[in-house]
Amino acid sequence: xxxxxxxxxxxxxxxxxxxxxxxxxxxxxxxxxxxxxxxxxxxxxxxxxxxxxxxxxxxxxxxxxxxxxxxxxxxxxxxxxxxxxxxxxxxxxxxxxxxxxxxxxxxxxxx
Amino acid sequence: xxxxxxxxxxxxxxxxxxxxxxxxxxxxxxxxxxxxxxxxxxxxxxxxxxxxxxxxxxxxxxxxxxxxxxxxxxxxxxxxxxxxxxxxxxxxxxxxxxxxxxxxxxxxxxxxxxxxxxxxxxxxxxxxxxxxxxxxxxxxxxxxxxxxxxxxxxxxxxxxxxxxxxxxxxxxxxxxxxxxxxxxxxxxxxxxxxxxxxxxxxxxxxxxxxxxxxxxxxxxxxxxxxxxxxxxxxxxxxxxxxxxxxxxxxxxxxxxxxxxxxxxxxxxxxxxxxxxxxxxxxxxxxxxxxxxxxxxxxxxxxxxxxxxxxxxxxxxxxxxxxxxxxxxxxxxxxxxxxxxxxxxxxxxxxxxxxxxxxxxxxxxxxxxxxxxxxxxxxxxxxxxxxxxxxxxxxxxxxxxxxxxxxxxxxxxxxxxxxxxxxxxxxxxxxxxxxxxxxxxxxxxxxxxxxxxxxxxxxxxxxxxxxxxxxxxxxxxxxxxxxxxxxxxxxxxxxxxxxxxxxxxxxxxxxxxxxxxxxxxxxxxxxxxxxxxxxxxxxxxxxxxxxxxxxxxxxxxxxxxxxxxxxxxxxxxxxxxxxxxxxxxxxxxxxxxxxxxxxxxxxxxxxxxxxxxxxxxxxxxxxxxxxxxxxxxxxxxxxxxxxxxxxxxxxxxxxxxxxxxxxxxxxxxxxxxxxxxxxxxxxxxxxxxxxxxxxxxxxxxxxxxxxxxxxxxxxxxxxxxxxxxxxxxxxxxxxxxxxxxxxxxxxxxxxxxxxxxxxxxxxxxxxxxxxxxxxxxxxxxxxxxxxxxxxxxxxxxxxxxxxxxxxxxxxxxxxxxxxxxxxxxxxxxxxxxxxxxxxxxxxxxxxxxxxxxxxxxxxxxxxxxxxxxxxxxxxxxxxxx
Numbered sequence: 001x002x003x004x005x006x007x008x009x010x011x012x013x014x015x016x017x018x019x020x021x022x023x024x025x026x027x028x029x030x031x032x033x034x035x036x037x038x039x040x041x042x043x044x045x046x047x048x049x050x051x052x053x054x055x056x057x058x059x060x061x062x063x064x065x066x067x068x069x070x071x072x073x074x075x076x077x078x079x080x081x082x083x084x085x086x087x088x089x090x091x092x093x094x095x096x097x098x099x100x101x102x103x104x105x106x107x108x109x110x111x
Numbered sequence: 112x113x114x115x116x117x118x119x120x121x122x123x124x125x126x127x128x129x130x131x132x133x134x135x136x137x138x139x140x141x142x143x144x145x146x147x148x149x150x151x152x153x154x155x156x157x158x159x160x161x162x163x164x165x166x167x168x169x170x171x172x173x174x175x176x177x178x179x180x181x182x183x184x185x186x187x188x189x190x191x192x193x194x195x196x197x198x199x200x201x202x203x204x205x206x207x208x209x210x211x212x213x214x215x216x217x218x219x220x221x222x223x224x225x226x227x228x229x230x231x232x233x234x235x236x237x238x239x240x241x242x243x244x245x246x247x248x249x250x251x252x253x254x255x256x257x258x259x260x261x262x263x264x265x266x267x268x269x270x271x272x273x274x275x276x277x278x279x280x281x282x283x284x285x286x287x288x289x290x291x292x293x294x295x296x297x298x299x300x301x302x303x304x305x306x307x308x309x310x311x312x313x314x315x316x317x318x319x320x321x322x323x324x325x326x327x328x329x330x331x332x333x334x335x336x337x338x339x340x341x342x343x344x345x346x347x348x349x350x351x352x353x354x355x356x357x358x359x360x361x362x363x364x365x366x367x368x369x370x371x372x373x374x375x376x377x378x379x380x381x382x383x384x385x386x387x388x389x390x391x392x393x394x395x396x397x398x399x400x401x402x403x404x405x406x407x408x409x410x411x412x413x414x415x416x417x418x419x420x421x422x423x424x425x426x427x428x429x430x431x432x433x434x435x436x437x438x439x440x441x442x443x444x445x446x447x448x449x450x451x452x453x454x455x456x457x458x459x460x461x462x463x464x465x466x467x468x469x470x471x472x473x474x475x476x477x478x479x480x481x482x483x484x485x486x487x488x489x490x491x492x493x494x495x496x497x498x499x500x501x502x503x504x505x506x507x508x509x510x511x512x513x514x515x516x517x518x519x520x521x522x523x524x525x526x527x528x529x530x531x532x533x534x535x536x537x538x539x540x541x542x543x544x545x546x547x548x549x550x551x552x553x554x555x556x557x558x559x560x561x562x563x564x565x566x567x568x569x570x571x572x573x574x575x576x577x578x579x580x581x582x583x584x585x586x587x588x589x590x591x592x593x594x595x596x597x598x599x600x601x602x603x604x605x606x607x608x609x610x611x612x613x614x615x616x617x618x619x620x621x622x623x624x625x626x627x628x629x630x631x632x633x634x635x636x637x638x639x640x641x642x643x644x645x646x647x648x649x650x651x652x653x654x655x656x657x658x659x660x661x662x663x664x665x666x667x668x669x670x671x672x673x674x675x676x677x678x679x680x681x682x683x684x685x686x687x688x689x690x691x692x693x694x695x696x697x698x699x700x701x702x703x704x705x706x707x708x709x710x711x712x713x714x715x716x717x718x719x720x721x722x723x724x725x726x727x728x729x730x731x732x733x734x735x736x737x738x739x740x741x742x743x744x745x746x747x748x749x750x751x752x753x754x755x756x757x758x759x760x761x762x763x764x765x766x767x768x769x770x771x772x773x774x775x776x777x778x779x780x781x782x783x784x785x786x787x788x789x790x791x792x793x794x795x796x797x798x799x800x801x802x803x804x805x806x807x808x809x810x811x812x813x814x815x816x817x818x819x820x821x822x823x824x825x826x827x828x829x830x831x832x833x834x835x836x837x838x839x840x841x842x843x844x845x846x847x848x849x850x851x852x853x854x855x856x857x858x859x860x861x862x863x864x865x866x867x868x869x870x871x872x873x874x875x876x877x878x879x880x881x882x883x884x885x886x887x888x889x890x891x892x893x894x895x896x897x898x899x900x901x902x903x904x905x906x907x908x909x910x911x912x913x914x915x916x917x918x919x920x921x922x923x924x925x926x927x928x929x930x931x932x933x934x935x936x937x938x939x940x941x942x943x944x945x946x947x948x949x950x951x952x953x954x955x956x957x958x959x960x961x962x963x964x965x966x967x968x969x970x971x972x973x974x975x976x977x978x979x980x981x982x983x984x985x986x987x988x989x990x991x
Binding site for chain 1: 119122123136137139140141143144146147148
């Protein structure tokens with residue numbers, strides 16, 4: 001299915017959030033979604049429909065890498081961690097986000 | 112960064128080749144996610160069943176995420192293409208008619224373009240097969256005010272070679288022609304006597320044996336020869352022991368020291384053997400060259416070399432005005448000088464075949480559109496079921512690419528066959544004929560053409576499919592084809608462009624056909640169909656002086672004349688296509704006559720019956736007869752062109768002309784003027800010729816026997832041989848065995864080639880245009896069945912309905928005609944250099960081809976019109 005416009009705009013921040021959340025330790029998909037929801041006090045709600053395509057896209061771009069590990073219930077579970085390129089990308093995206101959000105705030109406040 | 116790129120590629124490849132495993136892993140991952148949600152719900156206090164239901168509801172279908180994730184792998188496109196390709200192939204086998212017409216049309220067009228481009232590439236574009244051949248130049252000299260260029264003579268070449276820096280080396284050759292004996296049947300050999308550096312300059316070496324040595328140029332007793340591969344195969348049966356063998360050439364013993372490789376076939380003349388350019392080989396002092404070649408030094412450009420040779424010849428003119436005054440050296444890249452004359456023709460044919468290809472594409476696009484229209488329901492259904500418009504676009508494009516691909520493969524296969532056929536049609540003197548083949552570049556071009564045509568004719572239907580109006584298409588159930596206005600317009604535009612392209616091709620073919628017809632009717636000044644020429648060679652041992660040669664001729668003639676098949680016979684030193692001589696001429700009453708024009712007058716000494724034999728009629732004065740003997744006043748007959756050039760406003764009869772210079776000068780009285788005669792083919796201007804009686808001139812060792820046979824008679828070669836051998840049983844004869852008219856038709860072989868091909872191309876284009884008009888009219892009639900039914904029900908007569916359909920067709924043809932005419936007027940100028948006796952905008956030709964096009968295309972609308980007239984209103988109205 002063709003991506004829609006609204007999803008496109010969300011995707012940018014979702015990538016940033018994913019990279020940020022796994023920057024300390026590897027996490028599985030569910031863990032990433034839950035972590036984002038927890039930290040943002042459930043304001044940011046990650047849809048599974050966006051999460052997995054985003055993970056695979058990031059993996060394809062080699063910003064993250066995945067590894068199958070054995071989880072608590074002895075079932076294999078896929079863990080995602082940040083690559084060097086990913087760390088660099090994260091820095092860039094954070095810088096860009098700060099700039100952009102500051103600009104948006106300025107417009108909101110002063111226009 | 113590049114490392115990441117590699118990682119990305121690795122990932123993509125993994126996704127492509129391990130898609131099954133990746134899908135499995137993805138499912139596992141998504142199920143895990145679901146499990147976590149279930150576990151969380153249970154932790155919140157739900158029952159396991161409730162927890163699972165709530166989680167699934169929140170999660171939605173697993174499949175959809177799987178699909179989207181897979182899309183992010185980027186392999187989706189490829190697997191979809193595979194899927195579409197399979198589906199296309201299935202559909203194509205289901206509609207064999209459509210498949211045959213589209214693939215066939217494309218295959219023919221691609222075969223034609225591939226083979227024509229292959230010829231262009233092999234002949235004109237590909238460098239000559241010599242070492243660094245781009246640096247080779249053809250050296251010619253041109254006298255001020257003269258039009259003809261000749262190779263410089265040996266002295267000039269030496270003088271240039273000594274002084275030039277921009278040309279590192281110069282070489283040349285002259286004809287080395289004689290009888291080869293001592294190896295099977297005696298045979299006449301046309302060889303080249305070459306300068307010492309000739310082979311090394313070209314960068315070629317014998318395949319067997321060695322090149323000529325310096326000593327073989329200085330030693331006056333060295334008689335050696337090198338064979339071409341052709342002669343070695345034909346005459347010596349590829350015998351590798353041929354080296355060191357002795358054969359006789361003009362009765363002199365020559366040793367064979369080498370055999371050239373098969374691909375060494377230097378340009379004009381196609382020599383059979385080579386000898387050193389020495390007095391010993393030639394039997395005379397080397398002086399004139401047939402051809403001279405130079406090699407530009409690595410850092411010199413052609414322009415520098417031209418400038419330098421200009422300076423050299425100017426400075427030499429001060430020392431030796433006789434040789435160098437007014438002499439210009441012209442340098443032409445060797446490739447250009449060998450193939451320049453056919454370049455325009457081949458480029459024109461490539462252009463024409465391009466038009467044909469366009470017509471073919473337009474036609475296929477039209478067919479695809481028709482199909483897309485009838486498939487609109489299928490497409491609408493697919494998109495109603497959720498296929499995205501990108502996906503449909505992609506599918507239709509895949510379809511057209513598949514058709515293009517099959518057409519391309521079949522076309523390239525056909526091209527291999529077609530090329531042989533084209534080569535068999537090609538003019539005999541087409542240079543580099545043996546090098547013609549389908550090479551990498553031509554194949555690459557065909558592949559590119561295939562690709563572009565696939566996109567070209569696929570894009571329109573695909574674009575149309577994107578705009579399918581779902582509700583309209585699905586609603587209209589009766590014909591399964593929700594015809595919309597824009598589709599009609601597109602199809603009309605395609606037909607119009609087909610008609611205009613066809614008109615352009617037809618006009619080109621018409622002009623070339625007219626040119627060919629004009630050339631066929633060229634007044635040659637002789638009766639080519641019944642005149643045969645053979646050359647005999649009188650050996651100096653047996654015929655040492657002029658008198659013995661003249662006697663030989665007059666002893667042979669009675670034997671020829673007694674044959675029933677032979678009506679007239681003559682001996683001549685010069686005959687059209689068989690050469691002539693140039694002498695210094697002087698006109699008594701015109702001391703200021705243009706010396707260059709005079710120097711190009713051809714001289715032929717002829718026996719009395721020559722004019723009746725060849726069929727060159729007298730316009731004034733008298734023929735030669737028994738009065739004109741060695742001891743009577745010297746006379747001459749001139750051709751009309753000679754008279755026109757030098758006696759434009761007076762009667763040349765009685766004027767006196769001197770033939771030869773210095774001591775050999777002899778004054779003759781002009782006693783007759785004959786009709787214009789062409790010497791070198793139908794494209795040649797009438798020649799200025801002076802004829803002198805055979806008995807009143809020094810005659811050479813190679814007289815030509817000319818006979819006129821009864822119309823329909825067999826080749827008189829054996830009769831000539833019998834007559835000559837009745838006089839001298841040992842005399843070798845060259846039996847050509849073809850009438851002069853054969854040479855005439857060979858002289859316009861290039862024109863015939865281009866006219867035949869262009870006619871073929873334009874016929875195919877016309878056929879496609881007819882199909883196009885037919886198709887679009889049939890379609891329109893089908894679409895308008897209801898409307899026509901209503902009209903008939905309301906009382907419209909057959910002629911009203913016919914008028915309705917025909918006016919529709921006529922409008923398309925008229926628009927196509929106008930656009931095509933504009934194209935013709937713009938493009939036919941390019942043909943100008945190929946036309947003869949006709950203007951590129953010749954109104955007669957243009958009106959004729961336009962009429963043909965109009966009649967044929969309107970006729971093609973006949974069937975659809977008839978069908979429209981027979982529409983049964985009750986059925987047509989009920990069906991909706």
